[in-house]
Every structure is written in structure tokens, then in C-alpha cells.
Amino acid sequence: MKYDLIIIGGGPAGYLAAERAAAKHMSVLLFEKRNLGGVCLNEGCVPSKALLYSAKIYDYTKHSEQYGVKVTSSSLDQETVIKRKNKVVKTLVTGVKGALKKHNVTVVEKTARIEKKSGEGFVISADNELYTGDRLLICSGSEPIMPPIPGLLEGYQKGFVLTNREILDLTKIPETLVIVGGGVIGLEMASYFNSAGSKVTVVEMLDKIGGPIDDEIAELLRKEYEKKGITFNLGCKVTSFTEKSVIFEKDGKTFETGAEKVLVSIGRKPSTKDLGLENIGVEKDKRGAIITDSMGRTNVAEVYAAGDVNGVSMLAHTAYREAEVCINNITGKKDIMRYSAIPSVIYTNPEVASVGETEATAKQKNMNFESVTLSMKFSGRYVAENEGGNGICKVLRDKSTNRLIGVSLIGNYASELIYGAAMMIETQLTVDDLKELVFPHPTVCEIIREALFAF
Amino acid sequence: MLESNSVQFFVPKMNGGADMATAVIMPRQGNTVESCVVSKWHKKKGDKVNIGDILFTYETDKATFDEEAKIEGVLLETYFEEGDDVPCLFNMCVIGEPGEDISSFTPDGANQVKEETEKPKEEIKEEVKAQTNTLSAQVSGAEDVKISPRAKALAEKTNVDVSYANATGPNGRVIERDIQLLAKEGLKVTPAAKTSYDQTASYNPTGIGGRVTEDDVKRGNFIETGAPVETKAVAATDYTEEKLSNIRKLIAKTMHSSISEMAQLTMNATFDATSIMNFRAMVKANSERLGLANITINDIVIYAVAKTLLAHKDLNAHFNGESIKRFNTVNMGVAIDTPRGLMVPTVFNSDRKSLNDISAEVKDLAGRCKSGNISPDLLTGGTFTITNLGNLGVESFTPVINPPQTAILGVCGLVTRIKEENGQIKPYQAMGLSLTIDHRVVDGAPAARFLKDLCTNLENFEIMLAK
Numbered sequence: 025m026k027y028d029l030i031i032i033g034g035g036p037a038g039y040l041a042a043e044r045a046a047a048k049h050m051s052v053l054l055f056e057k058r059n060l061g062g063v064c065l066n067e068g069c070v071p072s073k074a075l076l077y078s079a080k081i082y083d084y085t086k087h088s089e090q091y092g093v094k095v096t097s098s099s100l101d102q103e104t105v106i107k108r109k110n111k112v113v114k115t116l117v118t119g120v121k122g123a124l125k126k127h128n129v130t131v132v133e134k135t136a137r138i139e140k141k142s143g144e145g146f147v148i149s150a151d152n153e154l155y156t157g158d159r160l161l162i163c164s165g166s167e168p169i170m171p172p173i174p175g176l177l178e179g180y181q182k183g184f185v186l187t188n189r190e191i192l193d194l195t196k197i198p199e200t201l202v203i204v205g206g207g208v209i210g211l212e213m214a215s216y217f218n219s220a221g222s223k224v225t226v227v228e229m230l231d232k233i234g235g236p237i238d239d240e241i242a243e244l245l246r247k248e249y250e251k252k253g254i255t256f257n258l259g260c261k262v263t264s265f266t267e268k269s270v271i272f273e274k275d276g277k278t279f280e281t282g283a284e285k286v287l288v289s290i291g292r293k294p295s296t297k298d299l300g301l302e303n304i305g306v307e308k309d310k311r312g313a314i315i316t317d318s319m320g321r322t323n324v325a326e327v328y329a330a331g332d333v334n335g336v337s338m339l340a341h342t343a344y345r346e347a348e349v350c351i352n353n354i355t356g357k358k359d360i361m362r363y364s365a366i367p368s369v370i371y372t373n374p375e376v377a378s379v380g381e382t383e384a385t386a387k388q389k390n391m392n393f394e395s396v397t398l399s400m401k402f403s404g405r406y407v408a409e410n411e412g413g414n415g416i417c418k419v420l421r422d423k424s425t426n427r428l429i430g431v432s433l434i435g436n437y438a439s440e441l442i443y444g445a446a447m448m449i450e451t452q453l454t455v456d457d458l459k460e461l462v463f464p465h466p467t468v469c470e471i472i473r474e475a476l477f478a479f
Numbered sequence: 480m481l482e483s484n485s486v487q488f489f490v491p492k493m494n495g496g497a498d499m500a501t502a503v504i505m506p507r508q509g510n511t512v513e514s515c516v517v518s519k520w521h522k523k524k525g526d527k528v529n530i531g532d533i534l535f536t537y538e539t540d541k542a543t544f545d546e547e548a549k550i551e552g553v554l555l556e557t558y559f560e561e562g563d564d565v566p567c568l569f570n571m572c573v574i575g576e577p578g579e580d581i582s583s584f585t586p587d588g589a590n591q592v593k594e595e596t597e598k599p600k601e602e603i604k605e606e607v608k609a610q611t612n613t614l615s616a617q618v619s620g621a622e623d624v625k626i627s628p629r630a631k632a633l634a635e636k637t638n639v640d641v642s643y644a645n646a647t648g649p650n651g652r653v654i655e656r657d658i659q660l661l662a663k664e665g666l667k668v669t670p671a672a673k674t675s676y677d678q679t680a681s682y683n684p685t686g687i688g689g690r691v692t693e694d695d696v697k698r699g700n701f702i703e704t705g706a707p708v709e710t711k712a713v714a715a716t717d718y719t720e721e722k723l724s725n726i727r728k729l730i731a732k733t734m735h736s737s738i739s740e741m742a743q744l745t746m747n748a749t750f751d752a753t754s755i756m757n758f759r760a761m762v763k764a765n766s767e768r769l770g771l772a773n774i775t776i777n778d779i780v781i782y783a784v785a786k787t788l789l790a791h792k793d794l795n796a797h798f799n800g801e802s803i804k805r806f807n808t809v810n811m812g813v814a815i816d817t818p819r820g821l822m823v824p825t826v827f828n829s830d831r832k833s834l835n836d837i838s839a840e841v842k843d844l845a846g847r848c849k850s851g852n853i854s855p856d857l858l859t860g861g862t863f864t865i866t867n868l869g870n871l872g873v874e875s876f877t878p879v880i881n882p883p884q885t886a887i888l889g890v891c892g893l894v895t896r897i898k899e900e901n902g903q904i905k906p907y908q909a910m911g912l913s914l915t916i917d918h919r920v921v922d923g924a925p926a927a928r929f930l931k932d933l934c935t936n937l938e939n940f941e942i943m944l945a946k
Contacts (some may be wrong), residue, residue, distance in 0.1 A: 028885075318685070331794075352859055356646065356651040357645070358689075360685045362685065362687075364685070422671070422693075424674075425671040425674050425693050426671070426674075427670070427671035427674075427693070450669055450686075450687050451669060451670075451673060451687060452669030452671035452686065452690075452692060453671070454670050454671055455671050457670055
């Protein structure tokens with residue numbers, strides 16, 4: 025049979041696109057080579073949240089005394105944590121499978137390869153079987169970057185060096201953990217293993233942590249974690265791995281730090297190797313990312329790409345929306361992918377969330393803006409729940425149009441309230457409009473309202 | 480308990496309901512009307528209809544009418560949409576009881592219309608498949624918008640940009656309702672973008688729900704191909720643009736052909752209005768006692784013209800370029816200023832009518848014109864026209880002949896003049912008359928003779944009444 029749409033990759037972009045396309049009466053074939061749900065569901069966003077929640081509960085028991093609760097003894101049982109994490113993943117993967125089945129999506133759990141474009145359509149092979157479809161959507165995702173540093177590959181093979189995949193299955197907490205790369209994944213794992221009892225050292229090439237997050241917030245987060253015992257080595261370049269240590273350079277000097285395990289989380293790259301893209305001439309950039317336009321189209325007619333594979337935003341929620349844009353355009357509803365209001369969250373304790381511009385990016389874009397920084401203590405609930413908390417909220421306003429262009433904050437519940445800020449930015453409501461909104465009281469999100477009235 | 484109680488709520492079939500489904504036709508408003516445009520549906524399919532409810536409003540070139548329901552029931556089907564030009568006597572809709580077979584009522588012309596919006600469900604899946612093929616072909620190459628002829632016509636009429644329409648028709652076609660929605664909602668703009676948004680420019684919207692964002696505005700005016708062009712500063716000039724109504728279009732066409740085809744000549748004269756003013760004052764003082772209408776100066780002029788005109792038949796005539804048709808009765812066209820534009824109803828056989836009858840009839844016609852429900856038959860058949868700008872202070876003007884008539888009389892305002900009478904200088908109220916003639920068939924002197932006779936009659940109005 026010939027399919028209306030063949031999707032390669034069953035992660036957030038792939039499985040959502042399959043559901044949306046099937047709902048529009050297209051016949052859909054979905055290939056997944058590893059696990060439905062992709063990295064996000066199986067070895068990324070979701071399992072890490074399961075772990076971090078265990079750590080949070082454990083942290084509560086250790087710091088409960090200042091809230092008047094005395095816990096005489098508590099411990100974290102890593103095996104139980106992992107078991108529960110696996111249960112969570114299984115539940116969600118089953119949910120994805122069920123949704124695909126309900127929508128009559130044909131799922132083939134094999135590695136797919138694009139063979140050619142014939143008169144019939146695009147021909148895909150998997151395990152020597154051929155499949156044909158009128159159009160293609162490539163959602164093959166991304167993989168950790170493993171730079172050619174001496175000792176890294178050997179260390180990985182021996183289980184000394186880990187990626188996000190392996191570290192989420194560790195059933196024993198290492199005594200010492202070195203994390204190479206202080207981005208989102210690195211910080212979340214640093215947070216977890218620090219709580220779980222490891223001596224954690226972060227080695228980051230840049231002179232700040234958290235990647236593109238606001239500088240001031242990155243600084244606050246780093247100090248918070250230094251207080252908790254994490255060591256940060258910023259502006260450092262890892263030069264090699266021994267069997268039990270990481271060697272890095274800073275300002276021409278060489279340092280060595282011992283480790284029981286090493287997590288390499290310096291970034292991710294689009295997975296486009298061995299897909300057979302060259303057989304139909306799909307254009308890629310230098311990093312191997314498939315080049316797409318704002319409608320999700322590649323340079324080849326009827327071939328679309330969504331998710332990490334296009335190398336643009338590399339977040340599961342971006343992938344969802346990109347997938348929808350592709351399906352809408354395929355089915356005749358013009359849709360455009362916008363990246364100006366994509367929230368990003370670091371699920372550390374405290375959480376960090378941001379959307380839109382930061383002061384640094386707004387300056388870089390020469391925007392006519394002003395910013396307001398408020399202590400989270402302006403929120404009653406924050407004060408009630410965060411003994412000694414020193415979070416901040418930053419809101420940026422475009423002065424020429426009087427609209428919000430960016431919100432960044434550090435403090436718990438940031439992850440859940442940031443979508444509201446994203447909505448404010450995406451809809452381009454003016455600050456005056458937003459002042460008319462009613463926020464529930466007392467909540468942490470009221471900090472945004474406070475900030476609006478500071479303009 | 481509930482079940483037995485529920486019996487109480489059983490509603491028996493209403494008495495007086497339609498016994499069988501009945502069609503409502505597009506009425507023929509006058510013998511000259513071939514078709515009417517549906518301007519508004521007041522009921523929609525499935526609505527309950529009571530006797531006297533307005534079903535739909537329709538318009539001819541010159542007037543609008545409401546069609547009332549004459550039976551009660553449920554509006555089972557409608558065959559035409561707003562904006563459709565429907566031939567008279569065609570079935571417009573069917574009223575009856577739900578479930579009745581109405582297949583026999585479908586008018587010929589409506590089949591095609593329905594096809595567009597209602598397809599059997601089984602076909603839809605097939606279509607979606609076809610649609611995805613054609614659409615992505617469209618996306619990757621041809622930019623043409625697929626649009627139904629009716630939607631295209633409406634788009635042209637309402638001046639909306641078809642490329643912004645969200646196609647909901649089969650095969651991704653833009654159909655009429657998409658244009659209606661677009662015309663109603665216009666282009667959506669985010670609040671922030673509104674600060675610099677230019678109504679007259681066209682943008683390439685990239686925002687949420689197809690909204691024009693601030694960036695889109697910054698990127699500037701887009702022509703249809705999506706290529707940026709410079710935004711012109713002059714584009715911000717404040718004005719409103721409106722498509723002409725049918726009435727206005729007709730006036731425009733008639734007036735233009737009148738001036739361009741005829742050899743029009745206007746001559747002005749004044750007469751001493753003392754006689755008609757005294758007469759009017761007398762009538763006014765006694766109107767109640769005598770049961771007379773409120774006779775106006777204009778009525779008096781109409782009466783005098785009607786009585787004078789038959790002695791000058793070249794001016795009570797139609798000329799088609801080949802032959803002249805002189806009428807033996809005067810069907811007086813009276814220009815009426817209405818909110819929708821100039822209308823000219825006809826006082827038929829005005830030469831045989833009393834002043835009181837003329838006065839009452841003109842009032843009635845003017846009222847109908849202003850409310851917009853005058854029969855088109857009363858807007859044709861004039862042999863001569865009178866237009867009055869006197870109450871607006873005009874002293875003389877150039878009336879434009881209503882073809883194929885050969886003359887028109889403009890009635891002007893009163894001005895105080897002086898005259899010498901028995902060696903005495905005496906002020907009096909003079910009234911101006913502006914007569915335009917078609918010089919192709921009427922010469923200046925005969926026209927001047929008519930004007931002179933008319934002035935004499937008006938100056939000696941009571942004598943004329945006695946004749």
C-alpha cells in the first residue's frame with residue numbers, strides 16, 4: 025500500500041505529526057528505530073523529571089527543620105528511584121502507542137532508510153522491506169555530541185563516561201561525578217546527583233552556566249549550587265579523559281579532577297546520518313541539520329522536517345509545534361513556525377524558566393527596550409514557601425510598541441507559570457492590556473503582574 | 480415516575496401548521512423586474528417561522544423589500560445565499576414540517592450552488608486525499624488560489640484579498656463563506672502591531688492565528704507575491720472607500736449617458752410668486768375645514784406644469800435618437816432626495832388630477848421612496864420631470880434630463896425682487912425656474928414659449944385653476 029505520509033522518527037515531533045495527520049484522514053506510516061516517544065520520553069525530559077522529583081522530596085526531608093518539621097532520618101534509594109522512573113516512562117510510552125493505534129497510524133519499529141524517489145513516491149526501506157509514500161516528514165531527532173577528545177570514546181565504551189541515556193539508568197550513586205557541559209542537561213543532572221549524595225564537579229567551557237539564560241539568573245543559580253556543594257569550573261576546556269579522571273585547561277594551566285563517573289553533556293547534534301537523505305537530495309547545513317523554511321519544508325518538494333533534526337531549537341515543545349506546522353501546511357492550512365516565544369525551563373531546585381528575549385539578546389538585536397528586575401519576595405506565596413529564597417524575576421518591555429519581549433525568572437513553579445508569559449509575548453498584547461488581567465492570589469505567578477506595574 | 484410524568488410534556492401537532500411543505504418564491508416586483516438580489520436572510524435553515532416573520536430582504540435596482548412568511552412551520556431549506564441574483568418566481572425556500580420531502584422544490588439554478596457546500600460524507604475522505612496532493616503541489620509551486628466563481632465575485636465586490644481567505648471548500652477551494660468571514664473579520668492584527676499598522680497596506684501575516692505581527696509591519700507592505708515593497712508615506716491619507724449601491728450605480732449610469740448623448744440646453748426664468756404664495760396661504764389656513772392636503776409650492780408647480788405641458792408636447796416626449804414619441808397625458812416624474820440617493824417616482828396622468836390629489840400622491844410616493852419599498856413600476860414611465868432645490872436656497876441650476884425624456888424643470892428658491900407698477904417701486908417674491916431641454920429635438924424658442932406660458936400660469940394661478 026502507498027501511504028499519504030511517511031514519518032521517520034517516533035519522538036515528540038514524529039508521534040504528534042502522525043496523530044495530527046491521521047486525524048485529517050491521511051494514511052500514515054511511522055518508523056521508530058529505538059523507542060516510541062523518542063529521547064524526550066525515554067531518556068530525556070520525562071525520566072529526568074521523575075528523578076528530580078525524588079531528589080526534591082529527599083531535599084525537603086533534609087531542610088524541613090526550618091519549616092518546623094523534624095525528620096529524624098531519611099535516605100534516597102536509587103534502585104527504587106530508577107524503578108519508579110521506568111514505570112513513569114512505561115506509562116507514557118504506552119499512552120503514545122495507544123494514541124497512535126487509535127488514530128490508525130501504522131507503526132514499524134525498525135530503522136528506516138530513504139532509498140529513492142520514484143514515480144510512485146518516496147521509497148523507504150526497513151529490514152529489506154520497501155514502503156512507499158507520497159510525502160515524507162523527517163523527525164529523526166538528535167544525539168549527544170561526543171567530541172574527539174582523547175580517552176572519551178574508550179571511557180564511554182568502558183562505562184566510565186556516560187551520556188544522558190546511561191546516566192538515567194544508574195542504580196548506584198557515584199561518589200564523585202564530573203559533568204562536562206553546564207547546560208540544561210548538565211545542570212539538572214548536577215542537581216540530582218548533588219542531592220543524591222555525589223560530589224559533583226561541573227566543567228564548562230563558557231564563563232557562565234545555563235547556556236542562553238539571563239546572566240544574572242545564571243549567576244544566582246551557580247551560587248545557589250555552590251552553597252549546596254557543587255564545584256563549578258567555568259571557562260575550562262577538557263583536553264583528555266583518563267580512566268578515573270578528567271583533565272582540563274584554564275588560562276593555560278592544566279587541572280585534573282578525579283571521578284567515579286563522567287557525564288558528557290556538551291550539546292546535541294541532529295541525527296541525519298544513515299537516513300539516506302542524499303538519495304533524494306535533501307539539503308543539510310554544516311552541523312548536519314536539515315535546512316527547513318518557516319513552513320517546515322526542505323529543499324525537496326513534499327519532504328518536510330520537524331524537531332531536533334532541523335537544529336533550530338532542539339526542545340520537545342518546539343518539536344510539537346513544528347510538527348503541527350508541517351501537517352497544517354501539508355493539508356492545505358497555511359501555518360508558520362515562530363520561534364520568538366518558545367519557553368525554556370531548567371528543572372533545577374530552584375527552577376529557572378524564561379521566554380523571549382534576555383537583556384543580552386535584546387541588546388544584540390538593538391531593540392529599544394527597558395527591563396524590570398523584581399525580587400521573588402514580592403510574591404506572598406514565594407515568601408511563605410521559600411525560607412531564605414533569593415529568586416528574581418526579570419521582565420523586558422519594548423518601549424516603541426509597549427509590549428513584553430522577554431521574561432526570565434528563578435524560583436520554584438517557574439516552569440508552570442512561564443507559559444503565561446509566552447502567551448503574552450506571542451499574542452503581542454501591550455503592557456496596558458496585560459495590566460487588566462486578573463492573577464490568582466496568592467501565587468508565584470503574581471510576580472509577573474508586579475513587574476508589569478513597575479513599568 | 481419520570482417516564483409517566485414525561486407524557487405530560489408531549490406536544491401535539493400545532494393547529495394551523497402547514498399541512499405540507501410550501502415553497503416561497505422570489506416575488507416579481509413590477510413587470511419590468513426580471514430578477515432580485517437577496518440582501519439578507521432573516522431566518523436560517525431549521526428556524527421556526529411564524530406568520531408575518533420576515534424571511535428575507537431582497538432588492539431591485541431601485542428599492543428593497545421584505546418578504547414575510549405567509550404560513551408557519553420550519554424553514555426546511557433555503558436555495559440561495561445573500562448576494563445571489565435570483566430570477567423572479569424562483570423558489571427561495573421551503574416552509575413545512577421537519578422530515579417532509581422537499582426534493583421537488585429545488586430550483587434549477589440552485590443545484591450548482593449547493594454542490595459546493597454539501598457533499599455526501601463518503602466523498603469527503605477521498606477528497607481530503609486529493610486535497611493533500613493538490614495542496615502541497617500548490618505550496619511547492621503554483622501560488623494560485625483555488626476559488627469558486629461565487630466566492631470570487633464576492634471578493635471583488637467586497638474588495639478583500641483572496642489570499643488571506645482560509646479555504647474550507649472541497650479540494651481546498653475558497654468558497655463564498657470564507658470570503659464572507661474574511662470580509663467580516665478583516666485581517667487580524669496583534670495589539671502591539673496596531674500601533675504602526677497601516678489599514679491600506681497589505682502584509683504577509685506570520686503571527687498567531689494568521690495575525691499581522693509587529694515584525695510583519697516592520698517588514699512593510701507586501702504585494703501579492705510576498706515581495707517587500709517600500710511603504711509609501713502617502714498611503715496614510717484618511718478616507719473611506721465604499722462600493723456603490725445598486726441605486727447609485729444606476730444613477731451614475733443614467734446621468735452620464737444623459738449628458739454624453741444629449742445636446743442639453745438650460746434656460747432660466749423667474750416669475751412673481753405672489754399669486755401662488757397667497758393661494759398656498761389661503762389653502763393652508765383652510766386645509767382642515769376643506770379637507771385638503773398640505774399643499775406645497777412644489778405641488779402647485781407640478782400642477783401648473785402638468786396643465787401647461789400638453790400645449791408644448793415636444794417637452795412631454797421621449798426621444799430615442801430616431802423618432803420622437805409625444806404623449807397625450809403627463810406622467811410627471813418628481814425627483815425625491817432619499818438617504819439612498821435620488822429617486823424619481825411618477826405621478827401618472829397628472830394633467831387630469833386635482834391639485835389636492837397631486838399633493839397627496841406626491842407625499843405618498845416620497846414616503847415610499849424614503850422607506851425604500853416603492854414598487855419599481857412607479858419609478859418608470861415618466862414623460863417629464865420636475866426637480867426642486869428651492870428649499871435649499873438654489874437660485875438657478877442645470878437640471879440633467881432623465882432619458883429618454885426631452886426636458887426637465889428645475890424649481891429654484893424665492894428671492895425678493897422689485898418691480899415698477901404704476902410708477903411705484905414695489906418689492907415682490909420672485910421664484911426661479913431652470914428648464915433643460917434636449918436641443919436635438921426641442922429648439923430654444925419653443926422651450927422658451929413653454930417657460931413663458933408656465934410663468935404666466937403661475938403668476939395668475941387662481942385664473943388657471945378656474946380654466
